[in-house]
Amino acid sequence: MIIVTRRGVTDEEIDHIRERVEALGLRTHISRGEARTVIGCIGDEAVLREAPLLSIPGVEAVHPVMNPYKLASRLFSAEPTTIQLGDTLVGGPELIVIAGPCTVEGKEMMSQTAAGVAAAGARALRGGAFKPRTSPYSFKGMGQSGLEVLAEVRAETGLPVVTEVMDTREVELVASYADVLQVGARNMQNFTLLTEVGRLHRPVLLKRGMSATIKDLLLAAEYVMSQGNMDVILCERGIRTFETATRNTFDLAAIPVLKKETHLPVIADPSHAGGRRDLVAPLSYAAVAAGADGLMIEVHPDPETAVSDGDQSLTIPEFAEMMESLRPFVEAAGRILPRGSLTA
Amino acid sequence: MIIVTRRGVTDEEIDHIRERVEALGLRTHISRGEARTVIGCIGDEAVLREAPLLSIPGVEAVHPVMNPYKLASRLFSAEPTTIQLGDTLVGGPELIVIAGPCTVEGKEMMSQTAAGVAAAGARALRGGAFKPRTSPYSFKGMGQSGLEVLAEVRAETGLPVVTEVMDTREVELVASYADVLQVGARNMQNFTLLTEVGRLHRPVLLKRGMSATIKDLLLAAEYVMSQGNMDVILCERGIRTFETATRNTFDLAAIPVLKKETHLPVIADPSHAGGRRDLVAPLSYAAVAAGADGLMIEVHPDPETAVSDGDQSLTIPEFAEMMESLRPFVEAAGRILPRGSLTA
């Protein structure tokens, strides 16, 4: 931590600042400039982070030197983390595509979707049984019976299942069905939920909040990891800005920035980022080109009748076509895109 | 709902759009323009809101006509809602000030703060026992023993207590101590938490999320109200923008916009909005001038040692001074600011 004093700071003020910092167990190093004095604080910066340094008389600015996250940092693990998903790895050489409808609407539509996306090369099935809805009057999902549908379809197709958990009281229930626990954008800073999913041995797919910085996202991952669960997949899904042509603003640069800052795998959700069916393909190509480890894509057998997010869902044939056109970009990025399953 | 078709839409497409809308129980009204056709949908718009109309061939744009919230709307209640808080009313003629530290740090500092803020005219005490912290390594509050401190200090001073609840599992516990349940900005779209606090008969103080629109905030209130709890106090506390001179960007205009859209009381939190001690006073004056029903202000007996938010906390004398300088603005706004308690 570097403390910069106000112009005209007194020696007494500087002494008082030093005392406060040293009382917290750090050493200080004073550098007097022409107008201001700079106080370098040497030692465990985490201790200082909470201290209200700006409220000490004479302090003008405080600059942290270290990142507030540790376990999520590149410094913690030189090797990229890979996470088992069915018989493949997220973060390995394969480009992982997770596909399925926004909401689990019933057994038949899930079977149909799962077979279709598996045939086209998807390696996991998504679908919400518990749905966060902006309006209290919207359909909130099938709940546990939706989880049962997911488990049945997994048994049929072999596709591992990614589904959202919204409530600390439901973490165990969801974990008893799901292969990956998704924490949604609106819950990215629901810290008690992060803590609970951190206590399990089940991969967590953590979506970036609409107003979360990259640093916030890594701190949310740190919450999970600090409980012992190191299997966190980060997901860029767009941030909220002034632009209204798209549902959110896809922060593509977050992908290479995250790949540099952390050893965790990073995927993208072009469906929510754009909110428009016609943007799913170009955003997918771009995410792969920028280094994403995977994609999560909304697919519905009949988007016109979908109970949610129909506007941004691909049909099964559209998904298959997109996967084919994605292939050269995956290869250009030096990754592998699996062929679809024969059984589908 | 108004549906606008694409240029060159065919009659078959228009028929198909009408069929889908009418299948949902609404009537349609066609208006053919020079290039596009406009289809007015008459009936319960809520049904249509979920339908993926944009995914129907020929549809270019969809414009809602009605607000998605009902109970929170001005149309639902011509009279402003007033909410009992101790022996006063939020939303009535009095300007309500809620003051106290960010975090409950112990009995003594709470007693001292409560006495000080009551003496200066505050009508309720704030203080967090369960704290949402961006880093997992930060102090997360005293938990239940913090709630007990709040209850003891209420017994001493008569000040009702406002404190945050973060987890559905803790709603009953917190409600057994608190007079007002605060839902923080990061949980504004934690829909299961909103549902749980909606099931109690205890006022809810709902803070606007950092990336929440005014409409999102009203829908979050609707969640609570749709469960039967109509006592929701809305709180503007700043949104996240590109400006870094302040911790958040205080969206002052949200106050008069909310007062027009809803019958619920609206307060402001200038401490979090600005994130700087020197901005608390001017932001408070402005909020009152713009029509706020109250203020929530961070006060700490010794901000330099505060475990959180010390940089933006007022000392007790600074708070007392601010309250005095606030008085003429309260009067200019046609409201009443109570004199401080004699006992303090």
Add this chain to the structure above:
Amino acid sequence: MIIVTRRGVTDEEIDHIRERVEALGLRTHISRGEARTVIGCIGDEAVLREAPLLSIPGVEAVHPVMNPYKLASRLFSAEPTTIQLGDTLVGGPELIVIAGPCTVEGKEMMSQTAAGVAAAGARALRGGAFKPRTSPYSFKGMGQSGLEVLAEVRAETGLPVVTEVMDTREVELVASYADVLQVGARNMQNFTLLTEVGRLHRPVLLKRGMSATIKDLLLAAEYVMSQGNMDVILCERGIRTFETATRNTFDLAAIPVLKKETHLPVIADPSHAGGRRDLVAPLSYAAVAAGADGLMIEVHPDPETAVSDGDQSLTIPEFAEMMESLRPFVEAAGRILPRGSLTA
């Protein structure tokens, strides 16, 4: 400037960084931490600001210590700057209201508006002769004949005239008519225009750009001042964010932040900030409460027929009423609101 090195920086890299900084005429001061080294740079920071320090191997972060503006800074002038406007001063004890239509539409409507706003207490007349319009097909103003109308109405009423200049080629022309040259939000970083208005002895009203930080605004003022023209009035008029309930997001906190950072007068434009007639009054009260030196308000004799910004314009009687209700807030802020002229 403080330079923070990367973890694992070598001695050779540190030497190279020092050489580069010292080659620019500054001294360096090294402080070795546990993982990183901090290099304080002592001397004229302005020289370093342009240097691509981040591109030097081993550098991880660079923290400026000083503000990039000088003439606009509080440090340059302990006393607040006051600027003559007709027979009053902007930045003095009086709260200055500048009122008038968005666009000069003709002599009669300007005379009528000027008489009306003067009678209600406005001290200057606004009105655009050259109009920045988002669409090339919109009316772009009367041009020079609009300036002539403004001059005639000034002769009639004694109200000084504030009008926008958009083009370096028109600066002299506009200055030959106007008392204050307005630089609009879209031209806040039109640096050649700022330079030209800086060469005149005519006050400049500088509006904050939609995506300009407070620092950017002060640097734009510095452009004008660095040419010799110290009479700059800053104007907060809303920034662009995700919120759509208002035309822009009124950054109220910018007013006290600016009053602290600079000696220049600061006014607010509630008409553009909110973009809604019903918000003009509450935003005006709030701006005054937060310490604004003045207000700029759109008034039109018949907003329904206004060629631009009719939706946010007050009628003359609405303006008069607003001015009366503003008075107690002006007094609460310790300022003076003049009574309207007798002649109107």
Add this chain to the structure above:
Amino acid sequence: MIIVTRRGVTDEEIDHIRERVEALGLRTHISRGEARTVIGCIGDEAVLREAPLLSIPGVEAVHPVMNPYKLASRLFSAEPTTIQLGDTLVGGPELIVIAGPCTVEGKEMMSQTAAGVAAAGARALRGGAFKPRTSPYSFKGMGQSGLEVLAEVRAETGLPVVTEVMDTREVELVASYADVLQVGARNMQNFTLLTEVGRLHRPVLLKRGMSATIKDLLLAAEYVMSQGNMDVILCERGIRTFETATRNTFDLAAIPVLKKETHLPVIADPSHAGGRRDLVAPLSYAAVAAGADGLMIEVHPDPETAVSDGDQSLTIPEFAEMMESLRPFVEAAGRILPRGSLTA
């Protein structure tokens, strides 16, 4: 235009709304709903766009049906526009890379850069002779002698020259040297500058403003085109958001949205979007994958000594390497990346 009335609108108010719309030459079509009435306006929407419809009593909302731009719209030209640049076409099958330093610093460094980038496959040279600088104390470019350097280097290498024009007074001068006139982000809504460059027969490279929506960018292009100059190249270079890990937020989705909305070519500027050397390559790959017609990249022979933007500039070998790794993405996108010139 669709007008939605307030709940409880009276027949007199509806009649008044109709009269105002019909007085402007449009026809109206009334559709009465349960609570509100919808008034469709049939005819030239451009006329209505300026009318302050919201200020008419009884009007609650106004929804435009048509885009405000015409010449820039896909509807105006079914075929993509191609623009001659040296002996190639922007918007044709070739992926066009424009490269060079931020600022023209002298003849030698320009020659060296031009030779290097041409050898690596760049098809045009960028370099600023007139530079917009946030601080008035920064170097503002070599001016006309910088233009002369550009012309000399063009003569040497055959590379056409792209350079910025900032002032209406300099448009002719810059046009007498440059092959493409660049209008920078800060001048995207400098409407008189747009008008002037629209009067020439010289391609214009129009950069998106930091707070400009996609619609704003297309309206800025419309300004140029409405003067007769149809050769506009649009450039996405990042918008301003709350994220600080990158200099701007690269709005990648703008590329496919623009390709759909307009026939004009669209390029990306990954150097300014990310503001970091290490992000130039991944952002370039992504832009190409998303359908960009070209890239504009900052290259400097010695970034450590660059007078501006050194932190984000590639060295010549880094650029050459990036171009090679870009090739498979260009091919995946179905475009052609030319081999570098033999002469370099």
